[in-house]
Amino acid sequence: MSLNYYLQKSLQVGIGYQMYLSDFTQRDREDEFYRLFGHLNYRISDTINMNVQAGVSLGSSTAENIDFDGWFFTINYGFQLGQF
Structure with missing residues (x-):
């Protein structure tokens, strides 16, 4: 989830939140x-472009x-070499 705002046409600032959940099938974790x-x-x-x-x-984790x-x-x- 992210909330972004363009300060200028080429400059964007924002805040974000990410959540990851993992349940392993071959071990109890x-x-x-x-x-x-x-x-x-x-x-x-x-x-x-540049991103910071x-x-x-x-x-x-259930693993100690x-x-x-x-x-x-x-x-x-990042830079773009070309388009296909």
């Missing part, structure tokens, strides 16, 4: 994982050695 984050999308040109995300992740809690920061740079 269930995971719940949540992310709450802010993001900034900037279109540099028609074929180049930062937020917190929370979750639990798995910890989902923490902060994250990502930068993605």
